[in-house]
Amino acid sequence: TQLLEQSPQFLSIQEGENLTVYCNSSSVFSSLQWYRQEPGEGPVLLVTVVTGGEVKKLKRLTFQFGDARKDSSLHITAAQPGDTGLYLCALKRGATNKLIFGTGTLLAVQP
Amino acid sequence: DTEVTQTPKHLVMGMTNKKSLKCEQHMGHRAMYWYKQKAKKPPELMFVYSYEKLSINESVPSRFSPECPNSSLLNLHLHALQPEDSALYLCASSHLFVGEGAGYTFGSGTRLTVV
Numbered sequence: 001t002q003l004l005e006q007s008p009q010f011l012s013i014q015e016g017e018n019l020t021v022y023c024n025s026s027s028v029f030s031s032l033q034w035y036r037q038e039p040g041e042g043p044v045l046l047v048t049v050v051t052g053g054e055v056k057k058l059k060r061l062t063f064q065f066g067d068a069r070k071d072s073s074l075h076i077t078a079a080q081p082g083d084t085g086l087y088l089c090a091l092k093r094g095a096t097n098k099l100i101f102g103t104g105t106l107l108a109v110q111p
Numbered sequence: 112d113t114e115v116t117q118t119p120k121h122l123v124m125g126m127t128n129k130k131s132l133k134c135e136q137h138m139g140h141r142a143m144y145w146y147k148q149k150a151k152k153p154p155e156l157m158f159v160y161s162y163e164k165l166s167i168n169e170s171v172p173s174r175f176s177p178e179c180p181n182s183s184l185l186n187l188h189l190h191a192l193q194p195e196d197s198a199l200y201l202c203a204s205s206h207l208f209v210g211e212g213a214g215y216t217f218g219s220g221t222r223l224t225v226v
Contacts, residue, residue, distance in 0.1 A: 033214060042115070042201050042217030043154065088153055097142050097205065098167060099215050101153035 003027065004089055004102030012108045013079055021074045021105045023089035032072045034063055035101075037086040043101075079109045112137040117202050117218035125226055126192060132221045134185040134202030143185040144215070145177060146201040154201055160185060161207055192225045199223070 007022045023032065031050045035043035047056050049065035049072060056063045060083075062075040076083055089102040115136045124130050134143065142161050146154035159167035160179045174196075176188040185202055199220040206213060 035214075041219050042203070043215075044217070045214030048214065086151070086153075097159060097161065097207065098156060099144070099203075099205075100156065104151070104153040106151055 003100060004091065006087075006089060006102040006105045008105060009103065010106050010108075012110065015080055015109055015111050016078050017109075019076050019079060019107070021076075021087050021107070022071065023073070023102050024071045026070065028069050029091050030069070031091070032065060032069075033090045033092075033099075034072070034074055035088045035090060037088060039085065043086075043088055076107075079107075081109045081111050083107060084109050113216065115202055115204055115216050115218035117200075117221050119221060120219065121222045121224075123224045123226060124189065124192065126194070128192075129188070129190045131189065132187040132200055132202075132223075134187075134218060135183055136204045136216070137183055138204065138216065139182075139206075140204035140216070141182060141207040142205045143179060144203040144205075145185070145187055146203065146217075148199040148201055148220070150199075158187075189223075192223075194225050197224045 003025055005024050013019055031048055033048045034046045036046055037043040047058055047063045049063055052069045053067045054065045060077045064073045087105045090099050092099055118133045144159050145157040147157055148154040156169050157171045158177045163179045174191050178186040199222050201220045202218045203215045205215045
């Protein structure tokens with residue numbers, strides 16, 4: 001059983017469209033991170049959400065942490081080909097520094 | 112320097128070969144990690160080093176042998192691998208006591224093919 005389930009698994013859209021990626025769990029988290037991994041590269045941290053109900057914006061990306069801190073979403077406005085990549089939510093487990101990733105959403109933005 | 116450098120970028124090895132993957136960082140991070148990633152899947156944690164000591168082994172087969180010679184270097188020694196071990200191997204580092212907002216810095220990975 002995966003701790004963090006992401007949906008959708010795959011998404012192919014046209015440039016200029018909007019999209020939302022979801023990260024869900026049955027557990028409560030103290031914080032959640034979102035990473036983007038471009039082809040041929042390692043994951044890069046986009047944002048960390050900490051407070052239930054928190055909304056953070058990074059240019060055209062909007063991240064939200066659920067009120068109950070069991071889910072999170074990433075919304076991209078007017079997607080561009082440069083947004084193509086694997087989007088991963090992740091959490092750190094306890095004091096062990098284990099970073100565990102969600103199941104991932106592979107996004108392809110066609111020009 | 113805010114990078115994690117991994118070498119080589121690509122590696123093809125036979126099932127009887129011995130090879131090593133290398134990882135280096137100069138950010139003063141005292142926690143370092145190895146992850147394995149299959150195509151279109153999320154990275155899976157293999158090993159965690161804290162203060163140059165192995166703190167977590169996620170039940171990885173003994174044909175993978177990690178080593179942390181000093182606070183800047185992390186190696187992964189490979190021996191008698193199987194074709195199913197072909198994957199992208201990612202190294203990462205972080206501060207040991209990571210605050211909620213702090214992230215992990217990943218290298219670009221080594222693309223390993225076992226033939």
